[in-house]
Amino acid sequence: MITNEFWLDRWKAGQIGFHKDDINPKLIEFWPTLAKGSRVLVPLCGKSNDMIWLAEQGYQVTGVELSSLAVVQFLGDNDFTYETHHEGDLKIHTVNDLPLRIVEGDYFHFTETDFDACYDRAAMVAMPDSKRADYVRHTQARLSPSAWVLLIGLHYDGNQQGPPFSVQNDAIRAMWGDRIQKIASENLALTHERYQERGHKVFEESVWRISPLHQ
Ligand SMILES: C[S@@+](CC[C@H](N)C(=O)[O-])C[C@H]1O[C@@H](n2cnc3c(N)ncnc32)[C@H](O)[C@@H]1O
Structure with a gap:
């Protein structure tokens, strides 16, 4: 069962293989230019x-992040100074020198709205089947009707247990709606030996985007 405790334990044990220090190249390549x-x-x-x-x-x-360890490491590793205030059971950390806030707490308790864009890397695929559609609905409810979404999905063969979970293309379209489009994909099993070593012939990382209607 993938519970909140599961993630808190992963951070406590330092089992955070999903974390990459480098900026995700797909973000740099595919992020749209939005108004400042x-x-x-x-x-x-x-x-x-x-x-x-x-x-x-x-x-x-x-x-938005559940684990206080993740938040402390993010702020500390980057030498950020910040102010913290509480809103209900969420802690809001506002960084002083960049337009950046980290909300510490359960994403499903986060209710701000009207975001212009969303970046999902290793978030939807971190959600188990039982929560994934709720995650997508909760995210959609946070966004303005004309918001952009950039999402990195994963789809793989075999019986590996997530996270990350394998999510089929059709399931992504069913959850996010007709406007989501796959704009790039790469079978990492062809280019990275470690996926073949784990028995995969297919380990597809795909980039999906929702563009506002007027684009
Ligand atoms: C696979 S990691 C991805 C982290 C990040 N997106 C990245 O690319 O490195 C998933 C993260 O979601 C956090 N998480 C899981 N469930 C959550 C929830 N209900 N609310 C907020 N954060 C949650 C975990 O603590 C973990 O840091």
């Missing part, structure tokens, strides 16, 4: 430096 000051939501953000890249582009970035 656009509000960008990063659900289940971990301690991803992708948030710093987004903030440096001039967006107002809000990451």
Whole structure:
């Protein structure tokens, strides 16, 4: 069972193989150019430096993360100074020198709305089947009707247990709606030996985007 405790334990044990220090190349390649000051939501953000890249582009970035360890490491590793205030059971950490906030708490308790864009890397695929559709609905409810979404999905063969979970293309379309489009994909099993060693012939990482209707 993938519970909140599961994730808190992963952070305590340092089992965070999902974390990459480098900025995700797919973010740099596929992120749309938005107006400066656009509000960008990063659900289940971990301690991803992708948030710093987004903030440096001039967006107002809000990451949401359950684990206080992840938050402390993110703020500490980057030598950020910040202010903290409480809203209900969420702690909001506002970084001083960048337009960046980290909301510490359960994403399903986070109810702000009107974000202009969302960046999902290793968030939807971190959700078990039983919660994934709720995660997508909760995310959609946070976004303005004309919001962009950039999502990195995974689809693999075999009987590996997640996270990350394998999510079929059709399931992504069913949850996110007709406007989501697959804009790139790479079978990592062809290019990275470690996926073959784990028995995969297919380990497809795909990039999906929702563009606003007027684009
Ligand atoms: C696979 S990691 C991905 C982190 C980040 N997106 C990245 O690319 O490195 C999933 C993260 O979601 C967090 N998480 C899981 N369930 C959550 C929830 N209900 N609310 C907030 N964060 C959650 C975990 O603690 C973990 O840091």
